Amino acid sequence: MAKKTKKEHKQSGFIKYIIGFWLLFLTGLLAVVMFFLLASWDVFGEMPSFEQLENPETNLATEVFSSDGKTLGKYYNENRTPIKFEDLSENLVQALIATEDERYYNHSGIDARGTARALLYMGSKGGASTLSQQLAKQLFHGEGAKDILGRVTQKVKEWIIAVRLERSYTKEEILAMYFNIYDFNNNAVGVRSASRIYFGGKEPHELKVEEAAVLAGMFKNSSLYNPRRNPEGVTNRRNVVLKQMAKVGYISEEEKDSLQKLPLKINYQPESHQSGLATYFRMFLREFLKDWAKENPKEDGSTYNIYRDGLKVYTSIDAKMQAYAEEAVQEHMKNLQTEFDRQNQKNKTKPFRGISQESIDNIINRAIKNSSRYKHMLKNGASEKEIMASFNEKTEMSVFTWNNPRQEKDTIMTPLDSIYYYKSFLNTGMMSMEPQTGEVKAWVGGINFRHFKYEHVKQARRQVGSTFKPFVYATAIDQLQLSPCYELPNTLHTIPAGSHGVTDSWTPKNSSGKYGGMVNLKQALANSLNTITARLIDKIGPEPVIDLLDKLGVDTSNIDPVAAIALGSVDLSVFEMVSAYSTFANKGVYVKPVIVTRIEDKNGTILYQHVPETRDVMSEEAAYVTINLMEGVTRGGSGTRLRTSGWTPEYYKKVVTGHPYKLTNPIAGKTGTTQNQSDGWFMGVVPNLTTGVWVGGEDRSVHFSSITYGQGATMALPIWGSYMKKIYNDPELDVSKGDFEKPENLSIEVDCDNYKNSEEDQDDDTGPDIGELEL
Known part of the structure; x- marks a missing residue:
């Protein structure tokens, strides 16, 4: 066999080199391809499926919208x-x-x-x-x-x-x-x-x-x-x-x-759970959504998670009205607190009044045991002695203050001092609702959600005082067809023991101390005369009033059928009061308040659609006459301040921001003040909006020393007036300035001039008189 030449050897080596190169290249390429294939086959860890690609799992915040399309807030693990x-x-x-x-x-x-x-x-x-x-x-x-x-x-x-x-x-x-x-x-x-x-x-x-x-x-x-x-x-x-x-x-x-x-x-x-618009409302809404989620599971049986399922919640809240409500609260409460603090400077038991040191100690000890510090230390095994000692040790903390744009200041104080500090603040609850639809338009549950978690619209129940009286009047009007012009004697009236749940004879007195003469129902309600209310409850009894409240959506389980309820001895929430008063403006038809109109999932599928709940409670005539009675409160009673260009003495002008209001449109309203000025109320109604305001201390013993500041007309009414003034100054909001709609064929006379003339022209048996009513 012939030997290869040198040239042939070179060619053979080159061919081997080329073949080796391509083998190496193809092997590498194959290895890369195999590496990619193995990766795509999950060999190096699970790869997402097509379904996962279509629906990548992410934590989506639930977003809360106002009725006018603004974002009120979110619930989220990730925002x-x-x-x-x-x-x-x-x-x-x-x-x-x-x-x-x-x-x-x-x-x-x-x-x-x-x-x-x-x-x-x-x-x-x-x-x-x-x-x-x-x-x-x-x-x-x-x-x-x-x-x-x-x-x-x-x-x-x-x-x-x-x-x-x-x-x-x-x-x-x-x-x-x-x-x-x-x-x-x-x-x-x-x-x-x-x-x-x-x-x-x-x-x-x-x-x-x-x-x-x-x-x-x-x-x-x-x-x-x-x-x-x-x-x-x-x-x-x-x-x-x-x-x-x-x-x-x-x-x-x-x-x-x-x-x-x-x-x-x-x-x-x-954007946090503690900041932004309608914080107290969002807290209440969160619990509503949790309950809804439990009762409405997904198709696979699992429960919707409001923190990661990306729900869209459409509420009845109007963002503008909510903002105006919060502004009105902030403006007035800051000024009111300044005066409250000034008056407390000489109060030796501040911020409490009229109670013993033993009662004060009980309040403070209760607050200590309800505090997160106490519960946390107890859970971690600290002794009672160690826990109580910690409440007297100074520590750095951020506390609420009105004297800072952030409403917060850094300070050093003992936890015990901080309890006294927070007890000294007056707080408020305010809600606004459209009577015809039940839609809640504004909800302010307190002065600052970050520092005052207790909610005063739905959660808190406080004594309502004279704001209860329209329920007594409405019951009497519905049963007896009384006119606002009907007159009764303004004299002391005694309900004997054993009657209407009275254990000892009961003779309520007028807060003004004034008596004498005949007054019509409109004058009596405007001036909040207890004597007239006592006469009415004595005639109709407390049971029909409680029955009316029940139909108005009020929880009556803890209301005893006693005559004293006529003067507002019962505890109700702002939520209940507003929904009940709205029935008067809605021609006697109760509409259950609504806060959520629609809920959608992240894909826009409707999961919940609100269906109105309504019921007839009283005649249209009785509702209108009750409204007519309450109009007298703002024309000649304690609500007249809404009409005037000013009011003396000077201290009132210091407390009220934005005064004068000079509101000229029809307004039905009622102020309320409870014993020792612990609670101040104002309920105000225009044809398509009912708003209730409560102001008071967390404890009933935290209050003004006199009725001058402690009455509902000073504590609560200014918030309503400022709120409505802001609303009326906004042309985009369609809140009525017109008259309340008068029923056709109204048989009860509401014009007192006509009523007087008709009485003179008719015989005595045309209507009930004092003797017939046994008043």
Whole structure:
């Protein structure tokens, strides 16, 4: 056999080299392909299924909307509210693409040019992750790999998921998901929360170029580029984003230069359970939703989670009216508290009045044992002695104050002193409702939710005083067809022992101390004459009044059928009072209050739709006559202050903010003041809005020393007046200034001039007289 020449040997070696190269290349290629295949087959860890890609699991906040479409608040583990691509501003989209993935619309999940550049320069000139890859990383596996093999495996997974995402979604949908998934810090998860929190409640589509650039810049590292902690760094990062936008051609060089010179403008408005509009309402609503979720499970039997299922809750609250209500409360209560504190300076038992030291000690000890400090220490095994000692140790704390825009101050005091401090504040409850629909339009449960958790609209029940009297009058009118002009003697009236639950004979006195002459029912209610109310309850009895209350939606289980209820000895909530008074304005038809009109799931499917609950309670005539009676309160009684241009003495002007009100429209109302001025009430009704206000201390022994300040007309009425004045000054709100609708064929005379003339022209048997009523 002939030997190979040297040339042939070289050729043979070269062929072997070529074959080896291609074998190595193909083996490597096959290995890469197999690596990708094995990764896609879950060999290196579970990969998301198609169903998971369609429905990536994220914690979605439940969002609460007002009736006029404003966001009142959210319930969340993560404050994320997803939005669609159409809800994003063009500025946001361009800022993100220019900064993170400028060839976004030209690749299918993996940027070949970017990958090659990253490999060639070992990442020194930027990474190669596309937006789709970054989304895959955040959605399905996150951080974690430390070794080289782990990082390579993770990167391969990102590529696979990114390609799958690109096949499953449009480019616009992927962008929306990316914006929705990112955590911008400060409880701002997703771009909608970030936009609202960092830019004063703005929606994403409202963001300017420079604002969009701030958020786009945060995608690099939201902890580092945090607008609250690092404004200088955020400004620099914003300017980098603007430079990129100019480079790509989204903005001109001139625009870039101009925008980069602008100062960083952050309007930080945190979204939390303890801040924002209608905080007390949202607390009550949360419990409503939890109960609803228990009673209305999902199709698979599981329970809706209001913190992560992304429900949309549409409420009856009107955002503007709620804001006006809160403003009215804040303005008046701050001034009222200033006067209350001034009067307490010489009070040796402040903030308590008229009770023994033993009673004060009992109140304080009860507060100690109800405190979170006591319960926490007890749970951790501390002795009673150790716990009580801790209440006398000074500690740093933040407490409520009216003398600070934040309504909070840092101080050092003992926990015991803080209990006395908080007991000294007057608080309030206020609710506004549309009588015809039952829709609750405003709900203010206290002066500051962060520091005063106890809610005073639905949770608290306080003695109602003279605001109870319209129920007695309404019962008598409905039963006896009495006219507001019907006259009775203003003299002491005694209900004997054994009658109407009276154990000892009962002779109520007028708070004014004035008696004598004949007064009609309108005058009697306007001046809150106890003598007339006593005569009426003696005639009709307490049982029919309690029966009326029951029909008006009041919990009557703890109301005893005794004559004393006529003067308001019962404890009711603002919620019950407003819904009951609304029946008078709604022609005798009770409508159950509604706070939620609709609930939807995250996909917009309606899960709950409110159905009104109504019932006839009294005749239309009786309801109208009762309203007519209460109109007298604001025309010639304790509610007259709503009409006047001023009121003396001077102290009243100091307490009332925004006075004079000079309201000229028809208003039905009633003030209420309880014993020792512990509770001040005002109930005000116009044809399409009923509003109730209560003011008082947490404990009944915390009150003003005299009726001058302690009456409902001074404590509660100013809030109502200020609230209504704000509403009437807003042309967008359709709150009536007109007359209450008079029933057709009204048989009860409400014009006292006509009533007097008709009595003179008719025989005595045409209507009930004193003898017939046995008064």
